[in-house]
Structures are given as structure tokens and as C-alpha cells.
Amino acid sequence: MRALLTPKPTLSFSSNQINSRNPNPSRTWTSLHFLNRDRRHRLVGQSDIRNPSLCSTYRNSKLPKPNQTVLEAQARVCTGPRQTRPLSEEQTFKVLDTILRSVRGELKDEEQVLKALLGAFFAGMTIRADAFPKATQWSEEERCAMKKFWPLLVRALPPDVIFIADPEGSIMGLGRAVGPQFVGNGTSEIRLVGALREILAGGHLGYEEIQGVLKEVLTLKLEDGKSNERMNRETDRELKAYCLAFDDELGPAPVADVGSLTHYGEPYDGNTRYFRSTLFVVAVRSCYGESSLLHGVEWMPPKGGVTEEQMLKFMGAKTNLSLHQGKELIEAEEVGFAYISKREARSSLYSLIGLREQIKKRPSLETTEKVQQFIRAKGRESIGTGFYHEGYEEPLLMLMKRRGVHSGLVVKGEEGALSMTTRLRSASTSKGLPVNHCSGFRSVGMESACEVDGVSRPSFRLEVSKNIELGLAALQGEKGPAYDRIVLNAGIVDHLLGCDGAEDVP
Template identity: 65%
Template sequence: MSSLPTPIPIPKPNTSRTCIKGASFSNSQCRLCLLPRQRKLVSLSIGIGCRLSSSVFDARSSLEQPEVVEETFMEWDSRNPAISSMYRCPKIPRPNQIVLEAQAKVCTGPEQTRPLTEEQAVKVLDTILKSARGELKDDEVSKAQLGAFFAAMTIRANTFPETTQWSEGERHAINLFWPQLVQVLPPDVIFIADPEGTIMGIGNFPRYTGQSMTEMRLVGALREVLAGGHLGYEEVKGVLRDVLPLGGNELQEVNESLLAAFLIGQRMNRETARELKAYCLAFDDELGPPPIADVRSLTHYGEPYDGNSRFFKSTLFVAAVRACYGESCILHGVEWMPPKGGVTEGQLLKFVGANTHLSPMQAKTLLEDEDVGFAYVSQREAHPQLHSLIGLREHIKKRPPLATSEKVQQFVRTLGKEAIVAGFYHDGYEDSLLMLMRRREVHAGLVVKGEEGSLSMTTKPRSVNASKGVPVNHCAGFRLLGRSNDSSTDGFSRTNFSIDVNAQDYGFEPTDTPRTDRSVRKSVELGLAALSGQKGPAYDRIILNAGMVDHLLGCEGAEDVQAALERAREAIDSGEALNRLRNFIKISHKVK
């Protein structure tokens, strides 16, 4: 075990401390990860790998006068690194970078796609040809990459506007390489590249049907997707449950090329409400009904699972603040997720020594604990089948529909008031997320365009050079008013709202958001300093995000914005928010 080179600044409590001694963690916990180029689940050994140093945590400590001191906070195993990219599972094969760069250009929407030049297309197709011939043993183009790339090319040829269809250079390159590629590519990839035999002209397999019953269903749905069409709710749900069966059963024998083509194709076609609803609800029963927490209010936080790569994110620390006055919060996510591979709540909690392998039932216990009041659940525990797709998602490069639907999950429920808050970045997904929240029948829903698409609103003024579209700090949502007899609705009456939050209107000084640049350590330092009462940009952002969410969700005692902000400020300045974070770390290892 080795210590970090420099200590983390944390507040020094004025009372005696109770230490956790003898804490031990399993270094052989089995996790699942679908690896491209393989057709079954592979068991990975991932351990927590940290131990607490002496005199660290005290569940009863207080901060009468916040003070930041230098102190060794933890001793860390190398498996708890300080940079987000190092949380990537090393067992996942790296994608071929030449093809991946091309996927970044073409595996996207009708307006965002950037056609390849002839030189770029030749380089990509030559790489694919060499890989298919077995000449790139250490840098293969995976089947998932082949499926995603050729699905994008097919959809562009079939349905995209002229400006984002194939360029002349791409057409020339295809004409040059296809006669050779068709000799070495497997039938499933040839099918994806030309499902009806109308694009390439030679050597096609338009009657390809798949090699199993599961593949046959997937191929049938994929034909519609590759033609630019959409599927019904039951059809999408059926395909997903075929490929990723519930109950811990092994993944079905399907080619990664077909699944990758299906996922990226649905995103490129812009998922309908029915399709997104299927992705959102298909795995609700994976572990049975969610546990019911005995709390009066519960907010589900849906951060983008791929995290932040540039700026400080406040959500973990906001949850500790809101828990102080009875607004229980449940966070969910993963340790590492492509394409961004940024800092996540899972990394932050693991870095400070918390147990991030909690089941939903254990999360329920932490939510009900009067000294904690918030919890974190990893997708690894809550939706293991979806978690098994991380490797495949890296190889398709762009975000699939799951990147939207996974933000609107309820791994724990309550009989009290429930709300969902989700972050977004790209225009067009605001309404989709709110639709999914209404489908969840929560009392309130809120979408936030925070920095990097996260939930973190900023105190930085909007630049005059900001891009067009929805500005950062845009919020929209609804609050439930009651039941409705209107047959044109879903049976509920709601009030809707939309606002662009200007922090200066509420007394905050304009400040730039602290840069963290993938540093988990820096993010932790900023958050701990803020919760210790150290004034500055991170402190302001935590208060802004806690108070504004309370107000917009219609939480009790937050009808007035300034009162909501002052309540959040008091939770920090009293030391209670920091104590709750300490308590979470401590109790997360003891909860049964």
C-alpha cells in the first residue's frame, strides 16, 4: 500500500474522533464486462483496495469554526487512482484508433455527421481490410467497431440529407476496397453494410437472417433501423431482453457487430418516445421490485454516466447538503464510462474510501439512516446486464440510447414524494427526459443543462460568444398537482416550468468554474474544502445547485429562493454536510 504524494486538505474537527479499525475489502469481487471480439461474459476481478488510516472519521464530529488543515486523509491502493482515465477496466481490449476516429465523424446525427475525405476513407477501409486479413494482431478492428461503422455508412446512404450522405471521396474509396472486403468480412458485417443489396452492388447477402433465434429477431429489427425506420415499444423491449436476459442469465449468442449496429443505428435515427421508453423500462425487473425507503422525500440524481472531463462537478456534495434538511438523495452511475471517460460520483466515492458496491437494499438503509440521508448505487449492482455493455459502448464510440434512459432510473422508491433530476447537453433531449420522468409517475421532474451536460449549474456569466441553442443553466420541469379526469392526459395534472438560471440574480459573484481536467483528487479537494466552509467558486456552486433544485422541485421550505439558498448555506457552515459525507463513508462498509 502506498500513500498519495501529498495529503488532501480536509477540515480538522474540534471534537474527539472515532476511528474505523480493521476495515477490510474483498479484492476478488466478480464483475461483468462484455468484451468486443468475444461472444460471452467475461468475469473480471475488481477490488475496492483501500484502507483507512488512523484517526480519520468521526460520525459525531462538528465544525464550529471551519478550518482547513493538511492531513493524510487515506492510504490508497493503486487501484484507486487519482485520474479518471485510470478507472477504465484494463481487461477491455482497446479499439482501433483509426476506425474509432472515423466513427466519431460518421456515427452521429443527420446534421452532425461529417463525411470523410477520400484520403480518410481509404485509410479507414485499408485498416479494416488488413484487420480482416489478420494482419493487425495487436490492433484489430473489433466486430463492434465494424458493426457501428458500416451501420452508420448504410443509414447515411439510405436516409441522411445530401450534405451528410456519402462524399465523393467515400464513394471512390468504397468502390476501390469493397471487392476485396467482401471476400474477407463475415456475413453479418456484409449484411450491415448492405442489408438489401442496393448500396454496394456486388457480393451482398441481403437474405442474411442470423445464426440463432435471438439473432434472427435482432436482424429483423435491424433491417428496419438500417433503412431509417423506427420500432415499437414492445419490439425494442423484446430485442433488448432477448440479447440481455434478466435474472443473471448469460448473454445470448449474438454477434457484437449486430448489437453495435442496432444501438448506434437507433441513436442516429433519433429515437422516438416509444423507443426511449423501452430502453428506460426494459430492465426494471432485473433484480425484482425496488426496495421502499421510509423517507418523506427522495430525489433521484441522473448524471451522465460518462462523467466530467473538464470542470468540477458538485452533485455528490449537493446530496450531502440536501440530506441535512430531509431531502434524501440517491445517486447512481458507474466508475468509468465511454465516450468521455470523465470523473464520476463512483470515482469520487471510491477515492475517499466509501464502499461503492452497495445493493439497492443497502442504499435504502443509508437513505433511512438519520446521520446519512443519501446513497449511491452503481449500475454494476443494480443493472448488471447493462453494465456488461461498457466494453461494447467504448467500441461504438458515440452514445447509444442507453445514455439517455439510464439517467431516469429508480433503484430505490419511497411512499413519500419522489423527484428525478437529470442533466443533458444536446438540444432535443430535454423533452425526451421529461417524458421519461412523467412515465415514472414522480411528483416532480427537472432537467438541467449544466456544464458538460452535468447537473452542475454555474455562477459563470454566459459568454457573448456562447454557442446557439439552449444555454448553460437552462432548467425545465414539472410539478405534480394531482389526479386529472382529462382522458387526453396520463391521469395526472401538472404544472410545467422553464427558466434560465442567472446566479447573479441571487447574489452570487460571477466566477469561473474550477478546472479539474479528469483529476479525481482535485475534485475531492475542492468538494471537501467547500464542505468545510471554505468560500469560493466550489462553495458557491454547491449552494446554488442545492438551493435551486429545492426551489424548482417545490420542496417544503424552499418556496422562496433566498430561503432555500440560505438553508443550504447553513448546512455547510454548521459542518453537518461534511459530517454526513463522513458518515456515509463509514457506514457504507458496515451496512448489511
């Protein structure tokens, strides 16, 4: 660790390394060099490199952008039973008028309301109508606007959207026969319609039913019910189904010949305000023999913030490693960690990014994609992840136990990241549990860490180049908040997960 946190020559990943964890020479695919203060940083990559400093430029330009009017309305109405905010009459009129003009073909390009957004909006409204408490059901203003627009909408909307808007014919009045009679076309659609009826009524699905529906959704490229299921607050069996559904997509996971492997599950949609330290934390931990696996994506809605993949690409590292290439990096003595993109590990789920942007709110997959084991280890395995919103601490720990790892850690971090912060602040500034609250388990026992006061960094708008600048400066020994956070988070993870590699560091 001292080698990384002093001005002396620091870390070098070359194109060929001798792997002392595995005595056979192996080729590594990361070519990132951190040099000393007397020389400039040298960043050498073997892949095609985009070099923007703004994380927004990593969004795939081929993805159609959602209609902003309906998307913002979706963000208000498609949330939990206590958090949903009804629309005003003016807002509802604007949204419904936008939808009507779109389905009539009067709006084009970015103004068009795509079907995924239509389905998500009406599904959210349907669940609110009957399954939510009175305070977050439809307001009188919403009812008034819908009463005026629905006779026009029912003539223009396709039958599947009418079904989602009024599945039992009990909400809208006109067109009440469409929803109850709608069954879909073909076996796949029939199964999905049955599952949607249950979700739209505020119900839940079984483990096998969820796994089957997920695969049908990917086949048909539908996402209408995925965010709306979260409105009903997922059950443990639903979360387990989402978490494990695609474990066999590429066959059995490769097994790395290492004594310890920590899986880091950071939010895939990145950071927009606070320093993202995990990439630098795993670099520190690798220096004393603690292997780590990072996973994520280049860009993900709704935040579209700074991610590990953006930073690695910016610095010239290759980010399209296969699972077997990642395994070799983890085993390599001079590396000891790897980054795996969801694009390579779960291409089917990666293909849903465009649809996830259309539905605005985070789907159930946002929780479960953080608890993955794309590569296994012969030794002990641990999983660490972050959360922010109330109610997800215990479900995340449950998923880690279901994975069968030796230890697990969840942290309430800024922006939901797995990152302890270093400046004290009042616990009242954070809803629910304070920032820096952590809990977890080792082996079969559950041990909750002592609660501590929440701490924070001053808020700022974070971009890719700034995050890298802070992290590299810290790795070269520059003292400051980023340095403190990297050391703190490396030590916290080691202590709580029972990793002892740092004990040998002088």
C-alpha cells in the same frame, strides 16, 4: 447545512448509526469522515481501495481497446442527420485499408478492428447512404474509395457484416445477394436481423419490439444497432422501452421509509473539464433532511471522466452496495443519501461497457440510464438530470413523468451535468439553449423555469483528486467558486423540485 459549510466539525459516517427515520439501529457501509480545519481530512474505507488521481486509471484493463483509426472515423460518420461529417478520400482509404488488413488477420491486439466497431461503422455508413439528407450522405470521395475497396472487402468480411453494410443489396454492387438473403442463425438472431433491417433503413421500432431486442442483444453480446438507432433520433416509445426494459432485473425496488427522495441522474461518462459538484450537493441536502440517491459507474466511455464512484472510492467509501444496503443508508439519520453502482443494480447493462467503448458514439442507453429509480420512497419522489445536446430536454421530462415521480428537473449544464454554474457569459457561446437553462414539472403540471443567461467556469482539465480537493474544502467552509456552486445547486434543486427541508435551517 451550516454544519457542512463552516470550519466546525462537519460530517461523519461511522460504521454503526442510530436511524431516527427508522428507530431500529442499522449498520451503514459508508465510512467517510470530513473533519474540521484544525485536523487533517481522515478518509477511512472498508473496501479494497485504488487510489489513483487520474480518472483514466479506472478503466478496466481487461477491456480490449478499439482501433483508433476506425474509432475516429466512426465518430464522424455515426451521428445525426445534420451533424455527420463525411470523410475525405484519404481518410476513407485509410479506414477501409485498416479494416481489410484486420479481417485478413494482419493486425493484432489494439490494432485489430473488433466486430462491434466493424458493425457500428458500416451501420452508420448504411444509414447515411439512403436515410440522411443529401448534405450528409456519402461524399464523392467516400464513394470513390468504397468502390475500390469493396471488391476486396466483400471477399474477407463475414456475412453478418456484409448484411449490415448493404442490407438490401442496393449500395455496394458486388455481393448484393448476401444482404437480402441474410437471416441469421436461430430464433434470437432472426429477430435481431429483422430489427436491424428496420433501423438501417432509417425506421423505428415499437415499445415491445425494443424491449425484446435489448434482451436478445444482451444474450448475444451484440451492439451494432444501438448507437445507430440514435442516428435516426429515437421516438418516445423507443426511449421508454430503453428506460424501463430492465426494471424487473432484481425484482421490485426496495422502498425507503423517508418523506422525500431525489434521484440524481448525472452523465455516466463523467466530467473532464468542470467541477463535478453533485456528490457534495447531496451531502449538504442530507443535513436538513432531504434524502438523495446517486447512481452511476466507475468509468464509462466515451469521455471516461470523473465520476461519483471514482471520488467515493478515492475517499475510501464502499461502492458495491446492494439496493437494500442503499435503502438503509438513505433512511439513516446521520447519512441520508446513498450511491448505487450500475454494476450492482443492472449488471446486464453494466456488462456492455466494453462494447460501448468500441462504438464511440453514445447509444440510446446514455439518455435513459439517467432516469432510473433503483430505490423507491414512501414519500414524494423527484428526479433531476442534465443534458447538453439539442432535442433531449423534452424526452427526459417525458421519461420522468412516465416514472410517475412528483416532480422533475432538467438542466442544460456544462458537459451535460446537473449543475448550475456561477459565472456569466454570452449565450452565444453555447449552441441552442444557454447553459443554466432549466425546466421541469411538479405533480401533473408542467412549469418551465425562466430562461437565464448561460454561465460557466473557466475551462480546465479535471481529475479525481482535484474534484475531491475542491469539494471537501467547500464543505469545510472555504469560500470560493466550488462553495458557491454547491450551495447554489442545493438551493436550486430544492426550490424547483419543491423540497422544503432547508426552511428549518437557521
